[in-house]
Amino acid sequence: MLLQLLTWTDVERYLTQSHSIIIPIGSTEQHGPNGLIGTDALCAEAVAKGVGEKADALVAPTIPVGMAQHHMAFPGSMTMLPSTLIAVIKDWVFSLSRHGFRRFYFINGHGGNIATVQAAFSEIYAAASLDNAGNQAALQCRLRNWWQADGIVGLSRELYGSAEGGHATPSEVSMTWHLHPEAARPMRMEPEIAPSGEFSDAADYRRRFPDGRIGSNPGLASVEAGKRLLDVAVAGLTEDYRRWAAA
Ligand SMILES: [Zn+2]
Numbered sequence: 001m002l003l004q005l006l007t008w009t010d011v012e013r014y015l016t017q018s019h020s021i022i023i024p025i026g027s028t029e030q031h032g033p034n035g036l037i038g039t040d041a042l043c044a045e046a047v048a049k050g051v052g053e054k055a056d057a058l059v060a061p062t063i064p065v066g067m068a069q070h071h072m073a074f075p076g077s078m079t080m081l082p083s084t085l086i087a088v089i090k091d092w093v094f095s096l097s098r099h100g101f102r103r104f105y106f107i108n109g110h111g112g113n114i115a116t117v118q119a120a121f122s123e124i125y126a127a128a129s130l131d132n133a134g135n136q137a138a139l140q141c142r143l144r145n146w147w148q149a150d151g152i153v154g155l156s157r158e159l160y161g162s163a164e165g166g167h168a169t170p171s172e173v174s175m176t177w178h179l180h181p182e183a184a185r186p187m188r189m190e191p192e193i194a195p196s197g198e199f200s201d202a203a204d205y206r207r208r209f210p211d212g213r214i215g216s217n218p219g220l221a222s223v224e225a226g227k228r229l230l231d232v233a234v235a236g237l238t239e240d241y242r243r244w245a246a247a
Contacts, residue, residue: 001052003060011099014058020103020245021096022059024048025089025117027066027110030074032168032194032213034185034221036176037076039168040066043175044109047146050234051107055241060096063088066113070199073206082116089120097137104141105241111166117143142244147171149236152229159225163193165216167209171229173218178226189219 003011003021026041036042041064052059067085071077080088093104106117121141128136146152147169156164156171164171177184194213199205206212 001056001058002049003058006058011058015100018057018245019101020057020105020241021101022048022052022057022105022107022241023092024059024062024107025066025109025113026062026064027068027071027113028064029066029068029071029077029079029110029112030168030212031173032216032218033189033211034187035168035173035212035218036180036183038064039172039176040109042109042179043146043172044107046175046179046230047109047149047233047237048107050230051238051241054234054238055245057105057241057245060092063092066110067116068110068112070112070202070205071212072202074212082119085113085116086120086123089117090123093120093124093139093141097139102137102139103245104139105244106141106143107237108143108145109172111145114143114145144237144240146233146237149233150239151232151236155229155232159228160217160220162215163217163220165194165214166196167214167216168194168212168218169216170218170220171225173221174223174226175229175233176226177221177223178230181223184221184223186221187219189213189217192217192219 024044026044031039045062065078068079160170196215
C-alpha cells in the first residue's frame with residue numbers, strides 16, 4: 001500500500017491496525033557508464049513496494065536524493081548535505097508520528113546514506129531522551145540496506161563473484177533494468193573490473209574511479225538477474241519487517 005494512493009480515512013483506519021510504516025530512501029547519483037542516475041532510489045522504492053505488498057504495510061514516499069557529495073564530479077549527480085538529510089528524515093518521521101505512527105522501517109539503496117541516517121535516528125531518539133517532561137512519543141526506527149537482505153549476498157556472489165564490487169554493482173544495475181527494460185544498456189567495461197579503494201571528496205573520487213565504478217563489472221548486468229535479486233530482497237526484508245513490526 002502506497003501512502004500516496006490512499007485517502008486520509010484509509011490512513012486513519014490503517015492506524016487502528018498498525019503503527020508501522022516503511023520509508024524507502026535512495027540517492028540520485030552517477031552509477032558508472034551504463035547504470036542509471038536513479039539506481040539507488042529506484043531499487044529502494046521497488047523493494048519497499050514489494051515488502052509493503054507482502055506484509056500489508058504502508059509505504060511512505062521515497063526520499064529520492066541522499067548524501068552523495070562524493071559523486072558530484074559526475075554530471076547529473078545530486079546530493080543533500082548530511083545536515084540537510086538529517087533534517088529531511090526528522091521531518092518525514094515527525095510528520096508521520098503526528099498521526100500516530102511509531103515505527104519507521106527505512107529501506108535504503110545507497111551506502112553513502114548509512115552514517116547520516118543513523119545520525120538522524122540519534123537526533124530523533126534524543127528528542128525523547130532529553131525531554132524530561134516525557135511529552136515525546138517513543139519512536140523506533142530501523143535501517144535495512146536491500147543489498148544486505150537475507151539471501152542477497154549469497155545470490156550476488158553466485159551471479160557475479162568478486163565482480164560485484166562496491167559501486168555501480170551488476171546487482172543494482174540488473175534490478176533497475178528489470179524495472180525499466182527499455183533503459184538497459186549492455187556494454188563491455190574497460191577495464192573489466194574497476195579499481196577499488198577509499199576516497200574523500202568528489203574530485204578525489206573521480207581521480208581514483210574515472211568512470212564512476214568501484215570494484216565492479218556492471219557489464220555483467222541482466223534483466224533476468226534483476227528479477228531474481230528483487231524477489232530475494234523483497235522476501236528477505238519482508239521476513240525482517242514482519243518480525244520487527246510484531247515485536
Ligand atoms: Zn548504488
